[in-house]
Amino acid sequence: xxxxxxxxxxxxxxxxxxxxxxxxxxxxxxxxxxxxxxxxxxxxxxxxxxxxxxxxxxxxxxxxxxxxxxxxxxxxxxxxxxxxxxxxxxxxxxxxxxxxxxxxxxxxxxxxxxxxxxxxxxxxxxxxxxxxxxxxxxxxxxxxxxxxxx
Numbered sequence: 001x002x003x004x005x006x007x008x009x010x011x012x013x014x015x016x017x018x019x020x021x022x023x024x025x026x027x028x029x030x031x032x033x034x035x036x037x038x039x040x041x042x043x044x045x046x047x048x049x050x051x052x053x054x055x056x057x058x059x060x061x062x063x064x065x066x067x068x069x070x071x072x073x074x075x076x077x078x079x080x081x082x083x084x085x086x087x088x089x090x091x092x093x094x095x096x097x098x099x100x101x102x103x104x105x106x107x108x109x110x111x112x113x114x115x116x117x118x119x120x121x122x123x124x125x126x127x128x129x130x131x132x133x134x135x136x137x138x139x140x141x142x143x144x145x146x147x148x149x150x
Contacts, residue, residue, distance in 0.1 A: 001055050001064065004126050012055075020059035028053055028134065051137060055130075062118035066129055068111040068137055071100075072144050075107035084109075084148050091140065097132040109144075111137055 001024050005012045012026035027050035052069040074084045088100040088109065098113045113129045115122070 001057055004123055022057045024055045026053050064115040066113045066133055070108050071111045072109035073107045074148055076104045080149050087147055098136050
């Protein structure tokens with residue numbers, strides 16, 4: 001994973017969490033008012049900071065789980081939670097790569113994708129997912145934040 005992220009020009013902090021689990025973290029810097037939607041482009045950040053991106057490899061499940069941490073926060077008691085969650089489900093229906101996940105306990109919304117590695121590590125698929133999550137994150141961040149409101 002580290003080598004593939006480096007090939008994409010991404011500087012990641014990677015470490016083994018156990019014998020069967022390896023975790024890479026990287027930030028996608030904020031580019032206020034600018035969207036570079038080319039492959040490997042930089043997604044605009046939430047609230048002016050950097051998006052915290054993760055890639056977690058599990059030898060037990062033979063998968064790489066990619067996610068954008070705290071893409072959005074929508075507590076279950078938020079006045080517009082039902083509206084935002086409905087839109088997330090509509091987007092999940094449309095998206096070919098990635099999905100939105102919501103934790104009702106914390107309100108965290110993640111944008112995530114999974115790469116199966118049971119037969120091999122597909123470098124092209126890995127790079128494609130990293131790029132797709134950047135594009136999706138950039139495409140919907142303003143709409144979802146506006147929909148959520150204050």
